[in-house]
Amino acid sequence: MTGAVVELWVNGEPVRAAADGAEFLAEFLRERLGLVGTKLGCGIGVCGLCTVWMDGRLVSSCLVPVAVAAGRQVWTVEGLVALAEGRVHNPPPGLPRPELVRAVHRAFVQCEGLQCGICTAGQVWAVCALLSEEPVPPEGRVREFLAGNLCRCTGYQGILRAVQQASEEWAQRAAP
Amino acid sequence: MRPLEYVTPHSLAEALERLAGSDPSETVVWGGGTALGPLLRRGLVRPRVLLGLERVAGLQDLSLAEDGLRVGALVRLADLSRSPVVRGSLPLLAEAAGRVGNVRVRNAATLGGHLAHADPAQDLPPVLLALDAQVRLESVRGTRTLPLERFLVGPLQTARADDELLTEVWVPAAAFGRRTAYVRFTPRSSQDYPTVGVAASLRVDADGVCREARVAVGGAAPTALRVPAAEAALVGGRLTRERCRDAAAQVESAVDPWDDTRGSARYKRAMARVWTERVLEDLASEA
Ligand SMILES: Cc1cc2nc3c(=O)[nH]c(=O)nc-3n(C[C@H](O)[C@H](O)[C@H](O)COP(=O)(O)OP(=O)(O)OC[C@H]3O[C@@H](n4cnc5c(N)ncnc54)[C@H](O)[C@@H]3O)c2cc1C
Numbered sequence: 526m527t528g529a530v531v532e533l534w535v536n537g538e539p540v541r542a543a544a545d546g547a548e549f550l551a552e553f554l555r556e557r558l559g560l561v562g563t564k565l566g567c568g569i570g571v572c573g574l575c576t577v578w579m580d581g582r583l584v585s586s587c588l589v590p591v592a593v594a595a596g597r598q599v600w601t602v603e604g605l606v607a608l609a610e611g612r613v614h615n616p617p618p619g620l621p622r623p624e625l626v627r628a629v630h631r632a633f634v635q636c637e638g639l640q641c642g643i644c645t646a647g648q649v650w651a652v653c654a655l656l657s658e659e660p661v662p663p664e665g666r667v668r669e670f671l672a673g674n675l676c677r678c679t680g681y682q683g684i685l686r687a688v689q690q691a692s693e694e695w696a697q698r699a700a701p
Numbered sequence: 702m703r704p705l706e707y708v709t710p711h712s713l714a715e716a717l718e719r720l721a722g723s724d725p726s727e728t729v730v731w732g733g734g735t736a737l738g739p740l741l742r743r744g745l746v747r748p749r750v751l752l753g754l755e756r757v758a759g760l761q762d763l764s765l766a767e768d769g770l771r772v773g774a775l776v777r778l779a780d781l782s783r784s785p786v787v788r789g790s791l792p793l794l795a796e797a798a799g800r801v802g803n804v805r806v807r808n809a810a811t812l813g814g815h816l817a818h819a820d821p822a823q824d825l826p827p828v829l830l831a832l833d834a835q836v837r838l839e840s841v842r843g844t845r846t847l848p849l850e851r852f853l854v855g856p857l858q859t860a861r862a863d864d865e866l867l868t869e870v871w872v873p874a875a876a877f878g879r880r881t882a883y884v885r886f887t888p889r890s891s892q893d894y895p896t897v898g899v900a901a902s903l904r905v906d907a908d909g910v911c912r913e914a915r916v917a918v919g920g921a922a923p924t925a926l927r928v929p930a931a932e933a934a935l936v937g938g939r940l941t942r943e944r945c946r947d948a949a950a951q952v953e954s955a956v957d958p959w960d961d962t963r964g965s966a967r968y969k970r971a972m973a974r975v976w977t978e979r980v981l982e983d984l985a986s987e988a
């Protein structure tokens with residue numbers, strides 16, 4: 526049995542690719558489409574390395590069989606970069622605003638919110654989702670929200686500072 | 702390579718029809734996939750068809766009526782935790798749903814999948830037991846409603862027949878307005894299942910006398926467990942320290958935990974008592 530052809534939207538582009546029905550979205554993105562910005566860690570939904578945006582929500586792509594992803598809108602960190610750089614013309618509703626992604630990116634760099642970088646795509650997605658929902662989250666909420674994205678390098682302090690900085694910048698812009 | 706088909710019926714009748722005619726090892730119901738996903742990845746389940754419920758009309762509804770709160774089986778835990786209707790009527794349920802796992806789990810996991818999975822350490826079973834919840838099961842043969850304690854049968858075991866879907870969770874209005882609390886004890890990471898979780902709901906009259914009590918514990922027995930002896934220890938008097946301690950001692954003798962990576966049986970038994978005491982003392986001191 527060869528794989529079935531799966532059709533879905535990845536970063537706004539229609540994609541058709543052969544996939545084993547029992548393959549998961551994380552491997553599909555990385556191995557079939559070469560989108561290696563999405564990492565694969567635990568494979569059980571815990572670590573957050575494989576975070577992607579699917580139909581309006583963050584999910585663990587390691588837990589989504591490609592069969593279930595068929596027909597959906599999936600955005601990876603590569604798409605998030607394109608969005609930040611103004612290369613996406615009709616982003617679906619619910620994706621973070623490009624200004625926010627730029628502010629988060631800057632803050633991660635300036636506040637040393639990363640070291641090896643393996644967790645960073647997931648962290649950035651999580652921070653963008655949090656600040657889209659609540660531009661000035663209390664620290665407790667930030668910690669709770671980011672508890673699902675493990676980082677073995679930074680000790681989280683740089684990440685927390687990055688959230689703080691991005692939040693200040695974003696709240697200023699978001700204010701009328 | 703194995704073919705895997707994801708089918709998404711639009712009506713409940715169609716979904717039930719599909720389930721009735723299928724082999725349970727070949728066709729598996731898919732809610733949010735957060736429990737099934739890891740099993741599928743490891744090949745522990747090898748279905749050919751995933752029966753997705755996301756398009757079934759009505760299963761996403763959440764409604765508040767005179768007789769209580771009804772939550773469709775496909776309501777995601779993230780939506781449950783944010784819903785103003787749930788926050789208003791049953792704040793404990795919203796709060797507990799908002800603490801399950803991590804944000805990605807809550808975005809995907811459904812209330813129906815959560816209960817049907819029946820892992821004894823899950824958070825919402827004790828909370829819903831303390832709120833007198835009932836579940837609705839539907840099949841082509843008909844509909845039945847069961848109190849949650851009769852639905853939960855054992856570790857990963859429920860009273861659901863292979864051809865039944867869990868379609869709705871109902872919390873009767875009688876459970877509204879009680880003093881409620883839930884504590885989850887997670888000595889490992891905060892996104893882990895709790896080692897033990899204790900939920901309680903109490904109705905206390907103007908004189909401080911406890912008129913109704915529910916005490917339920919998760920993670921410390923083959924299913925989440927209501928402890929009637931603890932409840933009896935609380936009802937009919939003021940919520941004194943002694944009464945709270947008596948109730949907690951009842952919980953300690955009712956639980957039946959086992960050793961695992963979250964703690965030894967002895968430890969869990971002791972923690973079930975300690976956390977019950979804390980929950981009850983917190984509720985006792987509420988004005
Ligand atoms: C990283 C991680 C952390 C977690 N942490 C916690 C935690 O802290 N606390 C906690 O309580 N839980 C935790 N969980 C477990 C989580 O709560 C469950 O995985 C989730 O609630 C299951 O819901 P689902 O919709 O994803 O179920 P699914 O995976 O879709 O289904 C689970 C089971 O129910 C069946 N099913 C689904 N819907 C129905 C239905 N309507 N009728 C009949 N059968 C149905 C499926 O066939 C399957 O057997 C965690 C899970 C992960 C992956």
Ligand code: FES
Binds near residue numbers: 570576587588
């Ligand atoms: S690889 Fe998916 S959450 Fe860890």
Ligand code: FES
Binds near residue numbers: 638639679
């Ligand atoms: S930067 Fe290395 S794991 Fe987070």
